[in-house]
Amino acid sequence: MKNGNDPNHGNTTEEKESEMEEFIDYAKVIMGTLGHKVFEPVKKPATQKSDNTTTTVSDEIANLYLERRIKNVGKVEANGSQTSEGFVVFKNSHIATVDDDTIPDVIKERRKNASVDEQGILQEDMLFTSPSYAAMFVIGKSANGLTSKLEG
Known part of the structure; x- marks a missing residue:
């Protein structure tokens, strides 16, 4: 369903937005250091399609x-x-x-x-x-x- 109204972006200043993005970056670093990849999707290795247009699986990811x-x-x-x-x-x-x-x-x-x-x-x-x-x-x-x- 498509909403025809544009949402109000609120009163977030550029400074506050920058602080929030910095917080997210820190959270990613800390969670990654602890071994939790919660902010990253599970990556599947590239495979070759039937039309032979994609890259093949690399040697280190089989x-x-x-x-x-x-x-x-x-x-x-x-x-x-x-x-x-x-x-x-x-x-x-x-x-x-x-x-x-x-x-x-x-x-x-x-x-x-x-x-x-x-x-x-x-x-x-x-x-x-x-x-x-x-x-x-x-x-x-x-x-x-x-x-x-x-x-x-």
């Missing part, structure tokens, strides 16, 4: 694929990528629907709060601080993300 059969669960398959923010497990990855006591509580909480359908299909991209946390999220068991991944 898509990764994980496939594993888990007893009493079945097969899980996930796609992800290492980014400057951490490790991203991509939407539409199939994750285990159950977990065990070998994973940290923080991963159990992320699994519980994640948007996953009944079949275990992830409905959103998920960012993790390490490949191991991402692998544990997908598998539902303790895992080393550096040895669990298969390049695809």
